[in-house]
Amino acid sequence: MNIAEVAKAAGLPAKTIRYYEDIGLIQPKRSENGYRAFAEADLHKLAFVGRARSLGFSIVECRALLALYEDRARASGDVKALAVTHLAQIRAKIVELRAMEATLADLVHACSGDHRPDCPILRGLSQPGSGDPQ
Amino acid sequence: MNIAEVAKAAGLPAKTIRYYEDIGLIQPKRSENGYRAFAEADLHKLAFVGRARSLGFSIVECRALLALYEDRARASGDVKALAVTHLAQIRAKIVELRAMEATLADLVHACSGDHRPDCPILRGLSQPGSGDPQ
DNA sequence: CTTGACCTTCCCGTCACTGGAACCCCCATA
DNA sequence: TATGGGGGTTCCAGTGACGGGAAGGTCAAG
Numbered sequence: 558m559n560i561a562e563v564a565k566a567a568g569l570p571a572k573t574i575r576y577y578e579d580i581g582l583i584q585p586k587r588s589e590n591g592y593r594a595f596a597e598a599d600l601h602k603l604a605f606v607g608r609a610r611s612l613g614f615s616i617v618e619c620r621a622l623l624a625l626y627e628d629r630a631r632a633s634g635d636v637k638a639l640a641v642t643h644l645a646q647i648r649a650k651i652v653e654l655r656a657m658e659a660t661l662a663d664l665v666h667a668c669s670g671d672h673r674p675d676c677p678i679l680r681g682l683s684q685p686g687s688g689d690p691q
Numbered sequence: 692m693n694i695a696e697v698a699k700a701a702g703l704p705a706k707t708i709r710y711y712e713d714i715g716l717i718q719p720k721r722s723e724n725g726y727r728a729f730a731e732a733d734l735h736k737l738a739f740v741g742r743a744r745s746l747g748f749s750i751v752e753c754r755a756l757l758a759l760y761e762d763r764a765r766a767s768g769d770v771k772a773l774a775v776t777h778l779a780q781i782r783a784k785i786v787e788l789r790a791m792e793a794t795l796a797d798l799v800h801a802c803s804g805d806h807r808p809d810c811p812i813l814r815g816l817s818q819p820g821s822g823d824p825q
Numbered sequence: 826c827t828t829g830a831c832c833t834t835c836c837c838g839t840c841a842c843t844g845g846a847a848c849c850c851c852c853a854t855a
Numbered sequence: 856t857a858t859g860g861g862g863g864t865t866c867c868a869g870t871g872a873c874g875g876g877a878a879g880g881t882c883a884a885g
Contacts, residue, residue, distance in 0.1 A: 561830095572875090575833090580872095592831090605817050608815075616872070622816065631808050632807065633803055634805055637810075637812065638804070647788055647795065670770075705863095707843090726864080
């Protein structure tokens with residue numbers, strides 16, 4: 558398979574696939590003309606990484622997941638540990654975003670949004686209190 | 692004020708303040724020795740930007756907010772429009788993260804996490820269905 | 826033989842900083 | 856006067872995960 562076909566099948570841009578080869582996530586063979594020649598296994602790995610990325614795993618985490626994926630003697634506990642850590646990061650991010658959302662929604666709610674210059678949003682941003690209190 | 696004092700007062704790293712000058716968010720004067728000499732107004736602008744950043748506004752958005760902040764003839768509607776757009780982005784991100792969270796939580800829940808190699812998480816990642824269905 | 830769709834590599838740009846090197850300035854103390 | 860330490864300055868490179876685009880090689884069809 559050439560890169561366009563694999564890209565379509567894996568749902569990834571060709572650029573991304575080249576990048577993944579660049580950083581060593583996959584090692585497709587080459588045809589005589591220099592084109593990348595992808596095997597079924599390459600496609601599976603790319604689709605796997607694509608799904609892991611869509612769940613928010615970083616490339617480093619994907620590399621680890623891929624190693625576990627390919628290790629028939631893996632312990633599922635190792636996979637779960639990775640996933641649990643990532644899940645915690647996602648939840649922390651959600652908490653952070655919800656705090657932003659709450660503050661911002663309050664400010665937006667308080668602002669009349671008309672032609673007049675008085676603006677509770679700008680007032681909120683210019684006074685301590687809406688910033689991160691660490 | 693020198694940069695360290697302003698950094699402490701605004702709650703921003705000195706590096707960040709230099710960066711903000713670099714991209715034109717602030718224009719502090721210079722002392723004869725070449726040191727940045729910050730006025731109160733600079734400090735206020737930095738604190739303002741710091742709070743906007745902590746609410747997730749991008750630098751581009753901060754620049755726009757700062758311009759409105761400094762424009763006494765602004766319409767609060769312009770500020771509100773910016774904030775509403777940003778709020779929508781935050782909410783979209785939250786929705787995205789919650790979808791990730793749900794999928795990942797399911798997978799984690801299904802995985803025994805022991806020494807055995809069988810792993811529903813890896814199975815989930817290797818089969819279509821948990822990826823972004825676009 | 827040409828056209829157009831592929832493929833290749835390479836380099837720069839993104840975003841908002843962060844780290845580090847190399848160097849300058851100012852004050853206090855021995 | 857030397858020196859030491861704690862400011863400050865600039866500039867360069869790296870981060871993560873690609874994306875855009877240039878310059879050029881390859882392949883199949885008409």
